Amino acid sequence: MVASTLSEVARLAGVSPATASRVLNGSARKPGPDIAERVRSAAESLGYVPNAQAQALAKSSSGLIGLIVHDIADPYFAAIARGVQEAAREQGRMVLLATTAGAPADEREAVAAFAARRADSIVIAGSRSARPEDRQGNAGLAAELDRYCRNGGQVAVVGHGVVGAASTEGYHVVTVPNEELAAKLAAELAASHHGHFVIIGGPAGLFTSDDRIRGFQRGLADTALPPAEIIRTEFTRSGGFDVGIALAARIKASQAAANTSGDTKRICIFAVNDVMAIGAAAALRAEGLRIPRDAIIAGFDDIESLRDFRPPLSTVHLPLEEIGRQATRRAGETAGENAVPPAITGHVTLRRSTEGAFPAP
Amino acid sequence: MVASTLSEVARLAGVSPATASRVLNGSARKPGPDIAERVRSAAESLGYVPNAQAQALAKSSSGLIGLIVHDIADPYFAAIARGVQEAAREQGRMVLLATTAGAPADEREAVAAFAARRADSIVIAGSRSARPEDRQGNAGLAAELDRYCRNGGQVAVVGHGVVGAASTEGYHVVTVPNEELAAKLAAELAASHHGHFVIIGGPAGLFTSDDRIRGFQRGLADTALPPAEIIRTEFTRSGGFDVGIALAARIKASQAAANTSGDTKRICIFAVNDVMAIGAAAALRAEGLRIPRDAIIAGFDDIESLRDFRPPLSTVHLPLEEIGRQATRRAGETAGENAVPPAITGHVTLRRSTEGAFPAP
DNA sequence: GTAAGGTGGGAAAGCGCATTCCCAGTGTCT
DNA sequence: AGACACTGGGAATGCGCTTTCCCACCTTAC
Numbered sequence: 001m002v003a004s005t006l007s008e009v010a011r012l013a014g015v016s017p018a019t020a021s022r023v024l025n026g027s028a029r030k031p032g033p034d035i036a037e038r039v040r041s042a043a044e045s046l047g048y049v050p051n052a053q054a055q056a057l058a059k060s061s062s063g064l065i066g067l068i069v070h071d072i073a074d075p076y077f078a079a080i081a082r083g084v085q086e087a088a089r090e091q092g093r094m095v096l097l098a099t100t101a102g103a104p105a106d107e108r109e110a111v112a113a114f115a116a117r118r119a120d121s122i123v124i125a126g127s128r129s130a131r132p133e134d135r136q137g138n139a140g141l142a143a144e145l146d147r148y149c150r151n152g153g154q155v156a157v158v159g160h161g162v163v164g165a166a167s168t169e170g171y172h173v174v175t176v177p178n179e180e181l182a183a184k185l186a187a188e189l190a191a192s193h194h195g196h197f198v199i200i201g202g203p204a205g206l207f208t209s210d211d212r213i214r215g216f217q218r219g220l221a222d223t224a225l226p227p228a229e230i231i232r233t234e235f236t237r238s239g240g241f242d243v244g245i246a247l248a249a250r251i252k253a254s255q256a257a258a259n260t261s262g263d264t265k266r267i268c269i270f271a272v273n274d275v276m277a278i279g280a281a282a283a284l285r286a287e288g289l290r291i292p293r294d295a296i297i298a299g300f301d302d303i304e305s306l307r308d309f310r311p312p313l314s315t316v317h318l319p320l321e322e323i324g325r326q327a328t329r330r331a332g333e334t335a336g337e338n339a340v341p342p343a344i345t346g347h348v349t350l351r352r353s354t355e356g357a358f359p360a361p
Numbered sequence: 362m363v364a365s366t367l368s369e370v371a372r373l374a375g376v377s378p379a380t381a382s383r384v385l386n387g388s389a390r391k392p393g394p395d396i397a398e399r400v401r402s403a404a405e406s407l408g409y410v411p412n413a414q415a416q417a418l419a420k421s422s423s424g425l426i427g428l429i430v431h432d433i434a435d436p437y438f439a440a441i442a443r444g445v446q447e448a449a450r451e452q453g454r455m456v457l458l459a460t461t462a463g464a465p466a467d468e469r470e471a472v473a474a475f476a477a478r479r480a481d482s483i484v485i486a487g488s489r490s491a492r493p494e495d496r497q498g499n500a501g502l503a504a505e506l507d508r509y510c511r512n513g514g515q516v517a518v519v520g521h522g523v524v525g526a527a528s529t530e531g532y533h534v535v536t537v538p539n540e541e542l543a544a545k546l547a548a549e550l551a552a553s554h555h556g557h558f559v560i561i562g563g564p565a566g567l568f569t570s571d572d573r574i575r576g577f578q579r580g581l582a583d584t585a586l587p588p589a590e591i592i593r594t595e596f597t598r599s600g601g602f603d604v605g606i607a608l609a610a611r612i613k614a615s616q617a618a619a620n621t622s623g624d625t626k627r628i629c630i631f632a633v634n635d636v637m638a639i640g641a642a643a644a645l646r647a648e649g650l651r652i653p654r655d656a657i658i659a660g661f662d663d664i665e666s667l668r669d670f671r672p673p674l675s676t677v678h679l680p681l682e683e684i685g686r687q688a689t690r691r692a693g694e695t696a697g698e699n700a701v702p703p704a705i706t707g708h709v710t711l712r713r714s715t716e717g718a719f720p721a722p
Numbered sequence: 723g724t725a726a727g728g729t730g731g732g733a734a735a736g737c738g739c740a741t742t743c744c745c746a747g748t749g750t751c752t
Numbered sequence: 753a754g755a756c757a758c759t760g761g762g763a764a765t766g767c768g769c770t771t772t773c774c775c776a777c778c779t780t781a782c
Binding site for chain 3 (some may be wrong): 015016017018019022029030031032035036054056057058060
Binding site (some may be wrong): 740 | 753756758765768771772774778
């Protein structure tokens, strides 16, 4: 990558580099119109493209914002990324992307890389983890983030804060009311469903998953229902699918048993996120079961691809793009702005997958 | 963003900046082990993070790769982005993301921004356009790209080249055999379907769309079938949906007519990409029609979210991630490498949505 | 008419790093 | 023992830009 430089432009225009800089890259001082014109046309004829690296070096602000996601092709993260991208554009910044599959060690590396590039701010999406095997990784990540913040970087993390992160300055958490919403979902489901509840959760220690599980259980408890059974699996579609297969077997068995005794009670499945719910639902269908006839199911997030899933899946709507936007804005604020950060809100969205507590025959 | 610098580290370690640079940021010359250790521990205790901007400036190579997509939340682009990300990681580079909604003017801007950041290479995904209203935008984009290439940048564009781009050096096109595959799809469908064919296409002038339409028509012609009717709409789900609604009305009307006369002939719908196919299918369903009973339908791309769509959609599988990877690799090659670029191949994937030419009643 | 205050331009000092060049010290070959 | 190539370290230069400081010139006010 070679390209013409500012001084070349200046020389061609017959002015000093200082002047050329002032006219081309916005400064407080505006050179005279005739000179400005000369410089501009010189730049044009040379095909001058300012070197952002050098600019960043000189004024120590890179106009970069780092985004960390588990997987950019996951609709959940893709939606957040879209919001981030949008907000970044508003701020005139560019987005640096890193995908980490949720591994704290990789996340640490990504933060270091962002720091090296002197990104003005970093947005971390993706569930934080408190799993024992992630302890060390988390510690490293927290240390890296602290260092980044100490150096004046701004961090926004979606959901929960990083375990062990101690920074008070420049460290923002965009809180998502996972627990409350899960509780509300449980309450609404409990209002019409009177059978067994099963939660398909992620690995223990994943905050997002744990919060939603806790919330759901609380919601049941508030309705004086016994806690749901919890089955843990991976936080992915295939995790949901596996559990779905197991549940299908169980459902069939209980249907066979009930066949003689009389009424069948459907179970209600709550998967802690939509992709898991989709996996589970696909498994049930693959096993010849129908939703909501043989079981009802709900997810969480309301990802866009849910729109075309059949049956329409009940879920909790989260404004994913808005979350991305807000995280970006929070991290982009110049310290002074103390506008009250608008809280993230979601809402329960009941669809056909949880229809009819007692199925009309 | 302030941070400790290399000279601070050097001073603390009691060596010269040159030496510190050599030990910390890989150089041909390896300082002695004792010195190296001193430097390393000094760096550690200072929390030194090399300034990539400065490094880039000094060695004029930024380690950045720019990615341009229409919409990062679209599963098609998300899959490509995943591949790009992966390949970038292999190369030790970071991905800069820009989304443009396909507007050439925005794309030009993105290229300029990448050029400013001295990105080593740029990957452009997303259909190129030859629409008259994009003429000017395309010209600008082509000029910007030419300039970028002339300055030593590497460009890889997925599908078709940018209209008007003249660079021979550093300009790669990852060709996707849209036409051949569409022809093959048409042939396979024609083998068992004997009714009317309708193509839901994007705006005229969109290469991807036009190629697929042309290929499909050729495939029909090769089977001695009359060309399909073409309905153009937006290159999005909602475009597909709108057309789907219109088609549903037509199907119903023809069914009503056939009711008296006897046999009904289903139409076969080919949507030039999967999201449009999904939209159309959703519309048919919303109108009470069933696939493949009332119409059969096929898409193109085999995006990941198709997996959970019912009925399973026939489509043409494209190795999207691989496309992203390959584009990135091509753009990342240091000129010398003249490895034969492995061609992109896809294959027709028939699923239930096009099942049963003559439905068993 | 002169002093005070603008104005518009240039010179120069970095920003943080890589790298070339130089130099002192060590070892090897004849 | 002397010339020789190495080796490992430091000084200095420059990457492309911003920004302070400075200077010459022109206004304006008294």
